[in-house]
Amino acid sequence: MFNVETIRKDFPILSRKVNGKPLVYFDNAATSQTPQQVIDAIVDYYSNYNANIHRGVHTLSQEATDKYEQARQKIQAHFNAKHAHEIIFTSGTTHGINLVANGFSSLLTKDDEIIVSALEHHSNIVPWQMLCERTGASLKVIPMNQDGELVISEFDNLLSNKTKLVFVNHISNALGTINPIEYIIKQAHLVGAAVLIDGAQSTPHIKPDVQALDVDFYVASAHKMCGPTGQGMLYGKEAWLKKLPPYQGGGEMIAEVTFEKTTYADLPHKFEAGTPNICGGIAFGAAVDYMNAIGFDAIAAYEHELLEYATKQLLTIEGLTIYGTSKHKTSVISFNLDGIHPYDVGTILDKLGIAVRTGHHCAQPIMNFYSIPGTVRASFAFYNTKAEIDALVTGVKKAKMMLS
Numbered sequence: 001m002f003n004v005e006t007i008r009k010d011f012p013i014l015s016r017k018v019n020g021k022p023l024v025y026f027d028n029a030a031t032s033q034t035p036q037q038v039i040d041a042i043v044d045y046y047s048n049y050n051a052n053i054h055r056g057v058h059t060l061s062q063e064a065t066d067k068y069e070q071a072r073q074k075i076q077a078h079f080n081a082k083h084a085h086e087i088i089f090t091s092g093t094t095h096g097i098n099l100v101a102n103g104f105s106s107l108l109t110k111d112d113e114i115i116v117s118a119l120e121h122h123s124n125i126v127p128w129q130m131l132c133e134r135t136g137a138s139l140k141v142i143p144m145n146q147d148g149e150l151v152i153s154e155f156d157n158l159l160s161n162k163t164k165l166v167f168v169n170h171i172s173n174a175l176g177t178i179n180p181i182e183y184i185i186k187q188a189h190l191v192g193a194a195v196l197i198d199g200a201q202s203t204p205h206i207k208p209d210v211q212a213l214d215v216d217f218y219v220a221s222a223h224k225m226c227g228p229t230g231q232g233m234l235y236g237k238e239a240w241l242k243k244l245p246p247y248q249g250g251g252e253m254i255a256e257v258t259f260e261k262t263t264y265a266d267l268p269h270k271f272e273a274g275t276p277n278i279c280g281g282i283a284f285g286a287a288v289d290y291m292n293a294i295g296f297d298a299i300a301a302y303e304h305e306l307l308e309y310a311t312k313q314l315l316t317i318e319g320l321t322i323y324g325t326s327k328h329k330t331s332v333i334s335f336n337l338d339g340i341h342p343y344d345v346g347t348i349l350d351k352l353g354i355a356v357r358t359g360h361h362c363a364q365p366i367m368n369f370y371s372i373p374g375t376v377r378a379s380f381a382f383y384n385t386k387a388e389i390d391a392l393v394t395g396v397k398k399a400k401m402m403l404s
């Protein structure tokens with residue numbers, strides 16, 4: 001049974017105070033908090049078997065290698081990838097996207113087209129713009145509507161046999177909209193385009209099945225799903241990963257090196273040059289174990305309850321506008337108070353111990369669409385409570401009174 005009070009005991013940080021008030025942490029879409037089970041995995045690594053992997057004959061190195069590769073298998077099972085070597089450990093979503101964008105440099109020409117969506121995070125816009133500059137290919141954008149949903153009929157119009165790549169986030173970090181990626185993947189494949197899905201915001205809430213989705217690439221960050229920062233994963237279909245050239249050169253990614261020619265290592269090592277974040281990979285595995293033990297169905301159901309409750313309570317405040325009103329969304333609420341800058345609201349909330357995000361959320365095109373400088377964003381995780389939402393609503397009312 002899902003019991004939020006029991007779950008909260010796993011997170012030491014949730015019992016601290018901020019500005020003399022109990023912490024209310026509603027910035028989960030930027031980074032999630034870390035349960036003791038993951039902290040223990042990190043401490044265990046550095047206390048007991050810290051060593052470099054894949055090269056040592058000694059015991060510590062073998063233990064570290066085993067644990068690191070076991071973590072890869074956990075991630076493989078979690079995402080239902082066909083092979084463990086289709087999981088590339090990265091430093092995060094941004095790294096995974098850049099790895100793929102770089103790999104496509106040699107595969108695109110000036111007549112090719114890349115489609116992205118109006119709902120993207122900057123880390124899913126800039127690497128494609130750079131790829132277009134390198135190759136001469138052009139970037140097309142699926143537009144959005146007032147509810148913060150993609151206009152899918154426009155996507156159908158943009159698709160053609162010139163389309164080589166489609167990049168969409170599974171869930172928008174700024175608005176919480178869940179995008180219809182099943183449809184997008186199916187349609188893109190009809191014209192022979194590859195699809196990369198940015199799962200940074202979906203993986204904290206749902207358990208994607210990359211084989212059922214038939215997606216070509218899927219990327220995520222550990223730190224948004226109870227894991228450590230500086231760690232993430234790229235799933236790629238084996239055939240694509242074999243086709244793409246390596247991203248970085250260095251140790252661990254080679255089979256044989258001479259000054260005339262170097263041959264590359266097999267997957268996944270071809271994409272993992274240098275000493276990786278060994279502890280991070282192992283802790284990522286521990287985070288996935290932790291979340292699966294709670295269960296993603298229970299997590300999604302509880303977070304939906306929080307979303308409905310918070311939406312209803314916040315809308316009782318006069319002059320408050322919520323941006324992102326799709327029926328298909330996760331527990332993210334972006335809002336503003338009439339005539340009040342989001343930064344000022346965030347500052348007052350912080351004084352009350354409430355952590356929210358303010359600003360453009362690395363998604364300036366969305367802010368431009370609504371003609372606003374930014375929003376206040378409250379994003380909920382499965383360890384948040386309705387009492388914390390009540391504290392937020394009281395805090396927003398107070399901010400409104402002080403600032404208007």
Ligand SMILES: *Cc1c(COP(=O)(O)O)cnc(C)c1O
Nearest residue numbers: 092093094121123169173200221
């Ligand atoms: C956070 C986020 C990213 C970037 O993740 P990093 O961990 O900073 O690399 C990319 N896309 C979305 C949708 C995000 O929410």
